Amino acid sequence: MFNIKTLLAASALASTALAHFTLDYPTSRGFDDDKEPQFCGGFTTVEARQPFPLGQGPIRIDSHHPRASVVAFISTSENPTSFNDFNTTSSGQTIPLATPVFQVASGDYCFNVNLGSLNVGLTNGSLVTLQVQYDGGDGDLYQCTDLVLIDGYTVPANETCTIDAATSNATASSTTVPSSSATSSSGSSSTSQASTSPSASSTAASSAAMAQREITGLGLAASLLGLAGLAML
């Protein structure tokens, strides 16, 4: 015989997709399926800061939904406690999004950010927290990572992001990109880089203008972007 509690538990179980998404590089503060809809994925204290390039640096995620929209943004607070800390600096300056809103399927993806170019006064040694927001159809999910920005820092070679999901229609890469495919794609990636950068930058500009809304309702942004697939989830 069923009771309400059992039914609720069963439906909660069914609606919790396996892992939603994970932030794999830089290392996330922590991951908890059930808490991932919360600010910073439910991990609200600053963890050991990882060195990260002041210039271009890679972020890696593993998407467990067949279609999702993703955006990343930073806080310049040493201990961000609210989304507002990701919207403005301590002096009230608006912080642009670190990426445009972009779409992924399931699998491993990477994208590059260039935090030094956000023009919010970041320099060698600046402390930031980067938050990734992900909506795969079951609501906004979050992961945070705490960084110290180093001018000229070189990330481990295996973390380098050559197929940037934020600026191209990247397909999921395997965990390690075979060197043969990296070689063969280098030619096409440089041409696609050139052809996609105008649209990528215009996307970045428009998403920066909508930053406030996206941070609190990426689902809306996703539907505006025509994520028809979400309805099927």
Ligand SMILES: [Cu+2]
């Ligand atoms: Cu999910």
